[in-house]
Amino acid sequence: xxxxxxxxxxxxxxxxxxxxxxxxxxxxxxxxxxxxxxxxxxxxxxxxxxxxxxxxxxxxxxxxxxxxxxxxxxxxxxxxxxxxxxxxxxxxxxxxxxxxxxxxxxxxxxxxxxxxxxxxxxxxxxxxxxxxxxxxxxxxxxxxxxxxxxxxxxxxxxxxxxxxxxxxxxxxxxxxxxxxxxxxxxxxxxxxxxxxxxxxxxxxxxxxxxxxxxxxxxxxxxxxxxxxxxxxxxxxxxxxxxxxxxxxxxxxxxxxxxxxxxxxxxxxxxxxxxxxxxxxxxxxxxxxxxxxxxxxxxxxxxxxx
Numbered sequence: 001x002x003x004x005x006x007x008x009x010x011x012x013x014x015x016x017x018x019x020x021x022x023x024x025x026x027x028x029x030x031x032x033x034x035x036x037x038x039x040x041x042x043x044x045x046x047x048x049x050x051x052x053x054x055x056x057x058x059x060x061x062x063x064x065x066x067x068x069x070x071x072x073x074x075x076x077x078x079x080x081x082x083x084x085x086x087x088x089x090x091x092x093x094x095x096x097x098x099x100x101x102x103x104x105x106x107x108x109x110x111x112x113x114x115x116x117x118x119x120x121x122x123x124x125x126x127x128x129x130x131x132x133x134x135x136x137x138x139x140x141x142x143x144x145x146x147x148x149x150x151x152x153x154x155x156x157x158x159x160x161x162x163x164x165x166x167x168x169x170x171x172x173x174x175x176x177x178x179x180x181x182x183x184x185x186x187x188x189x190x191x192x193x194x195x196x197x198x199x200x201x202x203x204x205x206x207x208x209x210x211x212x213x214x215x216x217x218x219x220x221x222x223x224x225x226x227x228x229x230x231x232x233x234x235x236x237x238x239x240x241x242x243x244x245x246x247x248x249x250x251x252x253x254x255x256x257x258x259x260x261x262x263x264x265x266x267x268x269x270x271x272x273x274x275x276x277x278x279x280x281x282x283x284x285x286x287x288x289x290x291x292x293x294x295x296x297x298x299x300x301x302x303x304x305x
Contacts, residue, residue, distance in 0.1 A: 027082040030057055031089070038089060045267045045291060047096035054090040058106075059083070062113060065120040073124050077208060080117035084110045084211055091218065096264070098271030100229075104222040111215040118212035125205040132198035139191035146180050146187075229272075247277040257286065266290065 034053060041050035065080065066072035087110035094103035150157070157177050160170050232246070239245030250256050251273060260266040267290050273283045288294035 027057065027079060027086060031082060031085060035089060038093060042093060042096050043264070045263065047093055047098075047268065047271060051090065051093035051097045051099070051102075054086070054093045057086040058090060062109065065116055067120060070124055070128060073121055074204075077117060077121050077125075077204060080113050080120075081207065081211055084113040084117070084215070087113060088215065088218075091222075095222070096268050096271070098268065098273070098275040100222060100226050100272065100275075104219070104226060107215055107218045107222055111219050114208075114211040114213075114215060118208040121205060121208050125201050125208070128201040129198040132194045132201070136191045136194035136198065139187050139194065143184055143187050143191070146184055150177070150180060244277045244280070247273050247280055247283065251280065251282045251286070263290065 034057060038050045038053050041047065041053070062083070063076075063079070066076045087106045091103045091106040091110060094100075094106055157174075160166070160174055160177075163170060166174070233239070233243050234241045236242075236246045236249065238249065257266055257269075260269055267287070270283055270287050270290065273280065274287060277283065285294065
């Protein structure tokens, strides 16, 4: 008697999703390293230095979403989440540095990246849980079948093990038995992995949807902010739309900076004025004072008469 062979498909059932992408310095790892320093620079009124660092995280061109299979979609999903965060970080730095148009460009890129991510995974990630559940069920059925086969042939297997003079056929049968016994815990492990993935993909999809809605308010805010300032410059009668004259009028008003009580708001406003008129010495002087590059003259007290 010979133990019947198990179909090869039950010996190695493939996973629907392979392991994580190859280990390398990912954008996410770089973000975790760079973000604290970039945010520190912004908080310490060095937004332009922060922007330079933030821009090193950005690709020259946004990569295409890889829709080849569920594994590549999974990898692209996480990369796009990280990329939208990188664009958002660059937006924060650019806005604080007075580069509103660049800030708008970056926040639009964050929004577009997030929207493409959600549109790309909406269907496959929505279908993935059921596929993983079916695969887990199939793996568990294969375990039941294997155990039943080993049980049905227990007497024969025991006789083979106790046979004093085993031939090549006996040893081959025992090797097959050993392979099936080893396969049971491995198949159980893969079934658990499929069940875990079935429960996680709804969360992945929810994260993509949330991200696709996160940045639009910032886009609208920056568009309106730029539009409003352009209108102010255009409506400034003394300058007839000349932004340099508008900046001069703004910085010459002693109440302009006094109205900005937060240092961060004040330096951001000054950076914006500097962007509009880089040659304005009064703006540059105020920036230097705030950054400690210049010292304000001491006020002299009047004599009592």
